[in-house]
Amino acid sequence: MLGAAGIAHFALAAALLMSTMPAAHAAKKAQAKSHDESAATQSQAASGPLPANAVARVNDVLITQDQLEEALRASNVPDTPTSRAGVKNQLIARELFRQAALKAHYDTRPQVIAIVEQAKALAMTQAYLRDQVKPAPVTDADVKAKYDAVVATLGQNEYKSSVIAVKDADTANKVLAELKKGTDFAQLAKQYSQGPNAAQGGALNWISFKTPITAGNTQNWPQPLAEALVKLPQGAVSSTPVQVGDAFWIVRVDQERPTQIPPFDQSKDMLRKQLEQVAVEKATAEVVIDLVKNAHIQQ
Template sequence: MKHRPIAVKIRNAALLAMLAAAGLVVSVPFAHAANKPSSKPSPEKTVEAVSGPLPANAVARVNNVTITQTQLDDAVRASNAPDTPQLRASIKNQLIARELFRQAAEKQHYESRPQVVAAVEQAKTAAMTAAYLRDQVKPGPVTDADVKAKYDAIVATLGEFEYKPSAIAVKDADTAQTVLTQLKKGTDFAQLAKQYSQAPGAAQGGALNWISFKTPIQPGNTQNWPQPLAEALVKLPQGGVSSAPVQVGDAFWILRVDERRATQVPQYDQIKDALRKQLEQVALQKATAQVVVDLMKNAKIQQQ
């Protein structure tokens, strides 16, 4: 009878692990990475290891593999959940169950299965590449002056007014005309956007973010909007809808100005951290591209 609670715990652990695999409980890392035995012990030593007291900094032992307090702590932190005794007990059971699964798979030599070998190689490649890039990619520093200059450049592109637009973009002129006809009959713009539009924000009824342009519109100063769209937008009053489709490439656009207001320029202190992150990301991309260029100089690359 005294062994029954252990069996119950193991069954619970297996259930928790299966639930974890289905995404229903906290996901935890495998427990054996740091403490897998380096060689197979003799049967006598195995019995002694399993039945003897747990070593220091151990929370469980599965056959002859120890699960450490450090592993449990790491798994609790990785869960991003409140650290409670109940959570720790649940995660410990998951670690036990996963170690049981690992040992069972190892006994049946799953490590030699092609899909396992391929997954290990992929993980090795990813880790090796990430480590190499950490060592080789050296982005330039982003200074306070860089951040302020970026802020000033953005402010310089803003006009007197800013607009909250919605847009419908379709592939052909006939469909655009159908949309305009429906709008004139009073059909809801958002409904038509969801039905016809292929533009960003179609699922939200065509709604786009606030935008401001310095007028008159100048090439290259349109906040990444196509110039014909920027020119059409600033001519519309609040609530106004394009009287005719605006063609940009192969797409036909219909715009509406949901709101129009005086441009609200954010204070530098409010956005400097976001701007710094943007500049750091640009610097990282630039440094990564340079590493690629350097490697390509001495590489033989064939492509179709």
């Protein structure tokens, strides 16, 4: 028999299942439970001692020690007698919910069937891509070449800046007028900016440019904005809005210093991950291209 604590865990498990499980996760659970219908291999008489590998029996279905260990790892909580009891009660609750739903024929409901089919399609697709996508290996030489290429784009100085980006010149001029009155830049960024990191007051990471600035060597910054930035002394704000496309930018140099180039050993792991991601994307694109060539697609 389970006491009040066990019942509380059941209620918690129900609430978690209803309120926090995203659709994709729910689909995976539904698919996993569909396999559990074959639990005749687990099924035991509803009475008598538990087998050595079981921690509970819910009607005629066993909850195994392996299931408990897996659920405990997934819960990411400290392994204590209390947490083990809590996770076990949640597993019992979930099995009770599953059995009740099955008894009420929820497995035949269209929305449940659709979720199971979505989970099956997702699992098949992921397995197919794992087998078919063969990214080129990233070598140590590739990583060093990437490091050298990045270093070659850096200038003598680097800048810590903040920006405010708005959609029209009138708003930009209004912001500049407020700045001249002494209004805090970060406050105005939070109020008006539609640019990056507006919620953080428009503050950006350190950036360095080779000067004179040339097209394609601006670290993904808009060239007019990069040109405005390097002309400003530390603490200064652009005196006029910088137009980039349909947006008007105001930039401030928060700090300026000689460029700090991290040693290769500190950068190589991050660069390797970036190169590996690019290799995966390239290999995936190649698979897509081959599939498109052999497909009839009407739009």
